[in-house]
Structure formats: C-alpha cells, structure tokens
Amino acid sequence: MTLIKYRDEFIDLLNTLDKVCIEHVINLISVRKTYPFFVIGNGGSASNASHFAQDLLNTVKINAISLCNDISTITAIANDISYEDIFSEQLERMGKKWGVLVAISGSGNSKNIIKAVNTANKIGMTMLGFTGFDGGELAKLIDYSIIVPSNDMRMIESTHSFVLHYIVNELVHET
Numbered sequence: 001m002t003l004i005k006y007r008d009e010f011i012d013l014l015n016t017l018d019k020v021c022i023e024h025v026i027n028l029i030s031v032r033k034t035y036p037f038f039v040i041g042n043g044g045s046a047s048n049a050s051h052f053a054q055d056l057l058n059t060v061k062i063n064a065i066s067l068c069n070d071i072s073t074i075t076a077i078a079n080d081i082s083y084e085d086i087f088s089e090q091l092e093r094m095g096k097k098w099g100v101l102v103a104i105s106g107s108g109n110s111k112n113i114i115k116a117v118n119t120a121n122k123i124g125m126t127m128l129g130f131t132g133f134d135g136g137e138l139a140k141l142i143d144y145s146i147i148v149p150s151n152d153m154r155m156i157e158s159t160h161s162f163v164l165h166y167i168v169n170e171l172v173h174e175t
Helices: 003-016 019-031 044-060 071-080 088-094 111-123 136-141 153-172
Strands: 037-041 064-066 100-105 126-132 144-148
Touching: 003 153, 019 126, 019 144, 019 153, 037 044, 037 088, 037 111, 044 064, 044 100, 044 153, 071 088, 088 111, 100 111, 100 136, 111 126, 111 136, 126 136, 126 153, 136 144, 144 153
Parallel strands: 037 064, 037 100, 100 126, 126 144
Antiparallel strands: none
C-alpha cells in the first residue's frame, strides 16, 4: 500500500464518523469537568488511554487518570483475582457517581473493558466508548459510542488517536 492510499483510507474513515456524537462527547466532558475521569484500554488502546488522560489532566485541567498506568496494581489484580478484573477493581475503589469512564477497545469485546463498564454503570458513572469493527459489546453498553467502522486495528487506533486529540483541542479552545 502506498502512503497516499493509506492516507486516503484514513480520511475515508474520518468521514464516516458520527460528528454529532463527537460533539456530544465534547459537551459532556465540558459539563463534567469537575468530576473524576477514568480512561481504560488494552495494548495500543492502553497507549491511547494514557495519552488522553494525560492530555485531559495537563492540557484541559480535568481530574483524569488512566487505569492502565499502574503496572503494580494491574499485575497484583491480575495475579490475585483475574486479568478480567484489572479495571473494574480499580473503579470499585475510586469510581464516583457522575464520574466518567472512557473505554477504548478496538474490538469492543475485551472482557476486562466490558466488566469495567458494568462496574461503572453500577456506580452511576457516565460511559464513553471508542471502538472499531461494528462496536462490539461495548457499543451496546455505553452512553456515547464512537465507532470506527474498520477491521484494521492500526486504522482504528490511529483514528481513535486523531479523535481524542480533536476532543482535547476543542476543550482547550472552548469559550
């Protein structure tokens, strides 16, 4: 594949996104700025989660944390309980009603993400999701879902990164 073809595929994906949903997400984040934000993901999505939480905290000045960053906590929970619980256990301790969970999962079917969303729902948190493929189970469980309709994980993760940066940009420049 040429660089131009890859770029064109990326632009085509951006053009398929639900722009109204993205604007709703920006508005929701703006309204909930005083509540805690938790961001989760696996693999490349964990990297996007960490980057987004850092941007929210340092650039937008929102109390945000990536639950992917504390390797000691993650491995202790995975070892003592199960890998499926690495995010839900953290949310049970730190999650707050009206807080926000941002779940990033390319497939939308990661068991630890789904369990965390169910935990956040019980707490009374608002849930935002970034998925790919057809949205998977995650898209059915959350309040706002941004789905990248692609089966290519690299394109999904790149698109998520682009949208997350766009959201931060809009939050920084809001009046």
